[in-house]
Amino acid sequence: MHDRAAHAYRQVAAAGRRRVERWAGIPRVLDALAVLGCFALMSLDIPGLAAADNSLNGWAATAVLAAGSATLLLRRRFPWLTYAVALLLIGWLHELTLVQFALYSLGRYRGRRAGVLGILGYVAVSYVLFQLPGWPVHRADTLSEFLSLVVPIGVLAAGVGIAANRQDLVRALQEQRAETAVLHAVQGERAEVAGDVHDFVGRELTLLCVRSDVLARRARAAGDEAYAGQFEELGDTGRRAHTLLNEIIVRRADDSTPSPGLDVLPGLVEQSERAGTPVLLDVDERAGRLSPLRQAAVYRVAQECLTNAAKHAPGEKVRVRIAVDDTCVRVHVTNPLPSAPPARTPVSTGTGTAGMAERVRSVGGTFAAGRRDGTYEVVAELPAGQVRHRKD
CATH class of the missing domain: 3.30.565.10 (Histidine kinase-like ATPase, C-terminal domain)
Structure with missing residues (x-):
């Protein structure tokens, strides 16, 4: 009883894992999870944002951050849009969470060059803002703190995205190689089938030719030249068919074989x-x-x-x-x-x-x-x- 229960539990757990993996492999589901994760992290700053900026109360800050994180739904097709919104939130609210997701999206879906450009733009904008009055003291008070906090955030996020992009390329190459291997296997199977057809049909045609020659000799020995000629013609037809079979299957790759005109x-x-x-x-x-x-x-x-x-x-x-x-x-x-x-x-x-x-x-x-x-x-x-x- 205990073994059956354990077996049933393993089956249910395996089915659950397969269901989770199937849903987790859907791009829209992954994007929705990214939106929820980003908004959850930014929501931790809502009380501080409302206190630091009199134009935002708690609900307004929530709406702004929710709208910003929602742009992650477009990160696959329009990652630069998410990046621009992230820079806007840095300048307005000094919010660094969304830019991490944006830089990752640039590196993941646009490659190394876009990731590097995103890092340079992010560092430049952040440095300019750092020089202006009003940058929160707890974020960066000196240039060394700026370099130790702001720059690593962008480099790490974009670097992870670029690495994931490389993995996507490797995976796509592996899938292409697998498809090519399947095509080669199919072609090899077809070649084997063609060889079987040649062997079996060729053998029957050979027997037909031999039998026709025997019947032709017997008919000529009996004095029936008409039947003898017909049997010989039948044998010639079988030999031509055998030759044609060889031309189609055995020498198919020889381009020098002229096509009939x-x-x-x-x-x-x-x-x-x-x-x-x-x-x-x-x-x-x-x-x-x-x-x-x-x-x-x-x-x-x-x-x-x-x-x-x-x-x-x-x-x-x-x-x-x-x-x-x-x-x-x-x-x-x-x-x-x-x-x-x-x-x-x-x-x-x-x-x-x-x-x-x-x-x-x-x-x-x-x-x-x-x-x-x-x-x-x-x-x-x-x-x-x-x-x-x-x-x-």
Whole structure:
């Protein structure tokens, strides 16, 4: 029973500490505590202030000090305002409490230079006031007392603020390093996942190629050249897919690998037609003179559109039109939507359209895709840039 009670007490105490730490970490709460602390310290001088200055009674002195301490609520954004009010209270009421909080705020939220300037201004103003009649005798009676009381107050307060500012900078740097470490960890994890994809999918593609070669030899041995050619073509497709997998995952960091351009677009159309998707291709002759980056974007859009058409509208004719003028490249791809969905649900991640849009927008273009009048339409427009002139 005693152990359970002790355990429950520890849980309650830990919850209380977490609650206090959570509230103490809120800047507004800390500022409010600073206001209350400063006002509590200054309120100890209210009887003496009322007696020394006939213009202030107890309530007036309380209101003035409360207004001065309330400026600490703005110390993060406007620390110089609190500093100016603190100097005013020094000259009017010879009150040194608020200036300590003000100098700390300058050093904490504006750094070393502001803290040093605040100290110099505070010492200069205090010294001038010390030379004038009326400075309270119990505060400083000689220059040595002035130097031993007024100056250390300002230096200590600003120094603590500057040190806290340095700690804030160190903490921010540590948080930035932690975020960087997390990003590196995520990238490392992605690299590992990519390696796994390469290993597993590459192995299956290898088996597919080997099996296709075996079936091709068997078909040729049986005298069926048509099936043998189809199996060989299937094996070649698997090997190309394996090569592409290597290019994307293994050699992704090699910038020397050229991106596909529009010169390989006819081959892509031919592959689509062999797979059963007729394609009507219309390419402006000026498209071949676009920059490699824009050619790669146009090629990716056309490639993804043909892939999507083969998945979701097999056998339907796809129209691909690439037009170029002085300022714009326009890719317009349409295909009729099938009257009935495909018998077999296509394998799709649903990210192809997003990938096309990102590719087009990365070069400053616009992208739109959707159903329209019984067809699926993709329109991508991107700036033509500087079209290279053909050399005769």
